[in-house]
Amino acid sequence: MTLDEARALDRTDPLARFRDRFALPDGVIYLDGNSLGPLTHASRAAVADCTTRQWGDRLIRSWNEGWIDAPQRIGAKLAPLLGAHPHEVIAGDTTSANLFKALVAALRIDPKRRVIVSELGNFPTDLHIAEGAVACVPGAELRAVPRAQLADALGPDTAVLLLTHVHYKTAERFDMAAWTRAAHDAGALAVWDLSHSVGAVPLDLDGANADLAVGCTYKYLNGGPGAPAFLYVAERWQERLESPLSGWMGHAEPFSFTDRYQPGPGMKRWLVGTPPMLAMASLEAALDLWAEVEMATLATKSAQLFDILAAAGDALGLDCVTPRDPTLRGSHISFRHPHAYALAQALIARGVIGDFRDPDILRLGLTPLYLSHEDVWRAGEHLRGAIEAKEWQEARHQRRLAVT
């Protein structure tokens, strides 16, 4: 693709108008929205309002003026992006904590089923949390296997199939409906981690008949650093499962201050403690923009952006580890390179912010709401420049500690 062709695509881009909603710094091409989404003007204003007016002026009265319902209200705003009903989603805690709740609850359904099946090489927290969950349930175990062995790992002892829908390194995407069916055929529940999927690809949890799901909101949804995560529990499970973290906010009547725990109705029982309102305010404001976004349009542009960088990588002979078929991937592209860390640093020095994932992955996020085709074309040119000049050899780009 030429620069003129990229600019021609930008002239007819139905998503181009969203770029102005973001407070991106000049001189940066941001290809890391799959790790930390950028600040929106709406979030900045919402946090200022939450701080100055709601906290500063209204003080504790704010709990009755919209704060206490924020987890449910934000959950309802997330629901269309997940293909869920508004009452099936709640915002709060972290993805890790929500996953713990989901896994322990699912492990406790049937004492004959005590195994969590998951994928080796899954995002570390998923496996770490699964280890922690099985340690809390007598007789439970984690069976983590390579992707090719997942189907064989399911059996009469399986309580849960835990999968990350879009892989954080390669962007490979599981067929949610097919794998949920495979879990159900084995008599197990399907629990999905949608951290690299929500806001990146169209989702249909209800259509896939999924059981539970969790995910981050600080990536493609731009909720802010450490923004509250979400938890989805299909309606049919809501009254049958119990959260192992029985905190007072999940109580049926938190303000009755009773000694005995009694789980709240529906998604309320999955709450634990006090919602972090500054973070909730940032997330809620960032989500409002999504009501205007057509996911099919987003997917089309994501594929166009992918093709630009894939072509740049092909011309350089790079090893692209992300599937070429758009239905089989999320919205980032990853290249394997022996000097991936230094190459990522060289690109950052050129103003192209992507990231590195151990041991040899250069990962570039493709976020259609604020990246133009020209941005991505220019990123491809920087990639070429950095590789042709062997900038990865420069001492200043060599690996030190504290990598994100």
Ligand SMILES: Cc1ncc(COP(=O)(O)O)c(C=O)c1O
């Ligand atoms: C697949 C996946 N799950 C979970 C997380 C993180 O969860 P938490 O918000 O608990 O840090 C990430 C990224 O950090 C992720 O990529």
Ligand SMILES: Nc1c(O)cccc1C(=O)C[C@H](N)C(=O)O
């Ligand atoms: N959550 C992160 C953090 O607190 C610091 C640095 C990076 C992250 C990430 O989100 C990493 C991300 N999940 C990944 O896919 O690699």
